Amino acid sequence: MQSPLELADIVADILARLRDRGPRVHCITNTVAQNFTANVLLAAGALPSMTISPDEIVSFIASADALLVNLGTFDAERRAAVDVALAAVDTARMPWVLDPVFIESSPGRAQYAREVLARSPSVVRLNPAEFSPLFGGEPADDAAPRVAKACSTVVALTGGTDIVTDGVRHVSLANGHAHMGLVTAMGCAASALVCAALAVETDAWLAAVAAIAGLGVAGEIAGATARGPGSYAAAIIDAVHGIDRAALRAHLKVS
Amino acid sequence: MQSPLELADIVADILARLRDRGPRVHCITNTVAQNFTANVLLAAGALPSMTISPDEIVSFIASADALLVNLGTFDAERRAAVDVALAAVDTARMPWVLDPVFIESSPGRAQYAREVLARSPSVVRLNPAEFSPLFGGEPADDAAPRVAKACSTVVALTGGTDIVTDGVRHVSLANGHAHMGLVTAMGCAASALVCAALAVETDAWLAAVAAIAGLGVAGEIAGATARGPGSYAAAIIDAVHGIDRAALRAHLKVS
Amino acid sequence: MQSPLELADIVADILARLRDRGPRVHCITNTVAQNFTANVLLAAGALPSMTISPDEIVSFIASADALLVNLGTFDAERRAAVDVALAAVDTARMPWVLDPVFIESSPGRAQYAREVLARSPSVVRLNPAEFSPLFGGEPADDAAPRVAKACSTVVALTGGTDIVTDGVRHVSLANGHAHMGLVTAMGCAASALVCAALAVETDAWLAAVAAIAGLGVAGEIAGATARGPGSYAAAIIDAVHGIDRAALRAHLKVS
Numbered sequence: 001m002q003s004p005l006e007l008a009d010i011v012a013d014i015l016a017r018l019r020d021r022g023p024r025v026h027c028i029t030n031t032v033a034q035n036f037t038a039n040v041l042l043a044a045g046a047l048p049s050m051t052i053s054p055d056e057i058v059s060f061i062a063s064a065d066a067l068l069v070n071l072g073t074f075d076a077e078r079r080a081a082v083d084v085a086l087a088a089v090d091t092a093r094m095p096w097v098l099d100p101v102f103i104e105s106s107p108g109r110a111q112y113a114r115e116v117l118a119r120s121p122s123v124v125r126l127n128p129a130e131f132s133p134l135f136g137g138e139p140a141d142d143a144a145p146r147v148a149k150a151c152s153t154v155v156a157l158t159g160g161t162d163i164v165t166d167g168v169r170h171v172s173l174a175n176g177h178a179h180m181g182l183v184t185a186m187g188c189a190a191s192a193l194v195c196a197a198l199a200v201e202t203d204a205w206l207a208a209v210a211a212i213a214g215l216g217v218a219g220e221i222a223g224a225t226a227r228g229p230g231s232y233a234a235a236i237i238d239a240v241h242g243i244d245r246a247a248l249r250a251h252l253k254v255s
Numbered sequence: 256m257q258s259p260l261e262l263a264d265i266v267a268d269i270l271a272r273l274r275d276r277g278p279r280v281h282c283i284t285n286t287v288a289q290n291f292t293a294n295v296l297l298a299a300g301a302l303p304s305m306t307i308s309p310d311e312i313v314s315f316i317a318s319a320d321a322l323l324v325n326l327g328t329f330d331a332e333r334r335a336a337v338d339v340a341l342a343a344v345d346t347a348r349m350p351w352v353l354d355p356v357f358i359e360s361s362p363g364r365a366q367y368a369r370e371v372l373a374r375s376p377s378v379v380r381l382n383p384a385e386f387s388p389l390f391g392g393e394p395a396d397d398a399a400p401r402v403a404k405a406c407s408t409v410v411a412l413t414g415g416t417d418i419v420t421d422g423v424r425h426v427s428l429a430n431g432h433a434h435m436g437l438v439t440a441m442g443c444a445a446s447a448l449v450c451a452a453l454a455v456e457t458d459a460w461l462a463a464v465a466a467i468a469g470l471g472v473a474g475e476i477a478g479a480t481a482r483g484p485g486s487y488a489a490a491i492i493d494a495v496h497g498i499d500r501a502a503l504r505a506h507l508k509v510s
Numbered sequence: 511m512q513s514p515l516e517l518a519d520i521v522a523d524i525l526a527r528l529r530d531r532g533p534r535v536h537c538i539t540n541t542v543a544q545n546f547t548a549n550v551l552l553a554a555g556a557l558p559s560m561t562i563s564p565d566e567i568v569s570f571i572a573s574a575d576a577l578l579v580n581l582g583t584f585d586a587e588r589r590a591a592v593d594v595a596l597a598a599v600d601t602a603r604m605p606w607v608l609d610p611v612f613i614e615s616s617p618g619r620a621q622y623a624r625e626v627l628a629r630s631p632s633v634v635r636l637n638p639a640e641f642s643p644l645f646g647g648e649p650a651d652d653a654a655p656r657v658a659k660a661c662s663t664v665v666a667l668t669g670g671t672d673i674v675t676d677g678v679r680h681v682s683l684a685n686g687h688a689h690m691g692l693v694t695a696m697g698c699a700a701s702a703l704v705c706a707a708l709a710v711e712t713d714a715w716l717a718a719v720a721a722i723a724g725l726g727v728a729g730e731i732a733g734a735t736a737r738g739p740g741s742y743a744a745a746i747i748d749a750v751h752g753i754d755r756a757a758l759r760a761h762l763k764v765s
Contacts, residue, residue, distance in 0.1 A: 225737075
C-alpha cells in the first residue's frame, strides 16, 4: 500500500496525463447533469460529447477514449443508446463507467442497472443509497470489497468518506466538503471524471482513485472561497482546473 | 392579516421546516430549467428528482412529497409524463404546482394548461404574460383573487411585485431584483420552491407566500454582491441557502 | 473597410439596439447548451425560447425574430423540429443561423448539416474542426471567403482568432480568452448571439461581426476577474450584460 504522499504523486501523475492527452469522453447522461458534467471534464482537460441518439453513438464512440453510462432521467431513448453504446464499447475494448443514479427510487431502473452491471463496467461509481439495490442488502461499506471482487469491477462509493476498492486494494478518501451534496450532478461529474482518468490509466483502481481523490481535494479547496452552494459549483470547477501536485500533497486525506 | 414581522416569522418557520425535513420534490420540468431548479431546491434543503419517463414516474412520485408540473419545452413525452403523474398524485393526495411556462406563445400548450388547471393544482405559479391565456382576459392583478377563488387554487403571480392570493387572503411582496428577470428558469425555480414549501406546510397559501417571499428576499440579498446576471445566478442560490429569520425580518417587503 | 474604432462603434450600435428592442430568439439547440445559451441571450437583452416540439415550433417562430439551428445532441426529434422550423422561417423570411456542432464526429450529422446549409442560412457559425466536413477539404482560414461566396452566406469561424466573412468583406477578430474553450456551449452561445444581432441588423455580415466581437471582448473582460473556467462562465455573462461602447473601443482587436 502506498503512503499518502506516494498516492498523492500517483494521482498527480494521472491528472497531469489527463491534461496532456485531452481524452474524449462520451457521456450518456441525464439532462440535469449534462452541462455541469461537461464543464468538469473540460476543466480537467478532457473533451466531452453527449449525444444519445442511437444513430450517432457508434460514430461518437469510435473517436472516444471512454464511455459514461449514467442512468439519471432514464427513458426508452437512453436505454436504446446504452444498448448500442455497450456493443460498440465491447468491440473497441474501451473502458466505461456505470453510474446507477437514483435506482433506489425505481425498481425498473434498478433491474436495468443490474443488467448493465453484468456487462462488466471498468468502474461502478455510486452513493450508499444506490448500493443495496445494485448489489444486495449488506451495508455498503462492508460489502464493497466483496462485490467488487465478485463482479470483477472497481467500486467507487462516494459520500462523507469515499471508498475505492477492487476487492484486493482498498482506499478510504476523506476529502470533500458538505456543499458537494448540495450541487446537483456532483456524483455524475465524479463518474465522468473517472471515465477521463480511465482513458489515461489502464489500472482501473488507480484511475478511480485519481478521479475521486482529485475531485475531493478540489472540493475541499473550493470550500475555502465559496459563499454558498451556488458559488461553490463554480469554485469546484475552478479548483479542478487548478489542481496540481502541491495541492494534492497538501490536502489528500487517505486511510 | 399578519403584520410584516409576523409574516416574516411564519415564512422563517416554513423555510426552517423545509431544511429540517428535506422533502422530496419530483419535477416534470423543461430541460433548460432542470439544473438551476435542482440547485435551488438543494440550497433550500429539498431533494429534487427530475425523470419524465412514464415508466418511472409512478415510482418516483411514490417516494416524493410534492410534484411540479412545468410546461416548458413541452412535447409528447412530457405530456404523457404529466398525465401519469397527475393520476398518481390524485391517489396519493399529494400537493402539486402548475407552472404554465410560455403558454402565451403556443395555443396548444395554453389549451393543455387549462386542462391541467381543471385537475386542481394546489398552487399555480405564473407571470403576467401567462395569466390571460390561462384564466381569461382581465388584467392579472385585478383578476387574480377572483380566479383563485373560482378555481379553488392559490395563484402566485410573480413579476416586479409578486401577488399571492387564494381569493380570500391576498399579499403583495415587493422584494426581488431586476437581475431575477435575466436568469433563465428563475420562475421555474420559484415554482419548484413552492412545491418544497407545500411539502412541509398544509396551508397552500402560506406555503406559496413562504416560497415566493423567501426567493424574493434571497434575490434582494444576491443583488448586493453580484456583478451581473451570471454571478447573480450563483449568488441567489447562495442566498437561498443562507436565508434565515433575521434576513427575512430585515428585508421582507409586504403590503 | 472600417477602422477599428469605427467598427467598435458599429458593434456598439448593434448591441445597443439589441438591448433596446429585446428581440425573441427561438433556439433549436442541444440540451447541454440550453441553459448557458439562454442566459447569454438574456444578458445581451434578447428573449430566448427553446421548445423543439414539432407541434409548437410554428407558434413560437411566429412570435420570434430569429432562429438558431444547432445540431448538438442531434436526434430524430430535433431533426423533425428543424424541418418544421425551416419551413416556417422561409415563409416568414426570418434570419437564421446554422451551428453544425460536432459534425466531424458523425458522418450522418455532417450529411444533414450539408442539407441544412443548402437551405441558405443567414450565417454559419462554426469552429475549424467542423469546417471541412461542411464545406470540403481546404484549410478553413483560406477557404472561408470562397465558400461564403459560393453558399451566399456569412461564415463566422471562431477559435483562437475569429474570422467573419461573406466572401467580399472579411474581418479577423483577436479578442477572447483561453477559458472560452473550457466552458461548454461557448460556441453555441456565440451562434445564438449572432441570431439576436440578426434580429436588429439586416446586414448579416455586420450582425455576425457584432455578435462575435461583442462576445470576444466580453470574454477578454471576464478573463480579468475569473479564477478558473467555472467562475469564468459566470463572469462572461456578467461581461456580456455590461459591455458598452467604451469597452468595445478599448478592447476590440481587429485586422
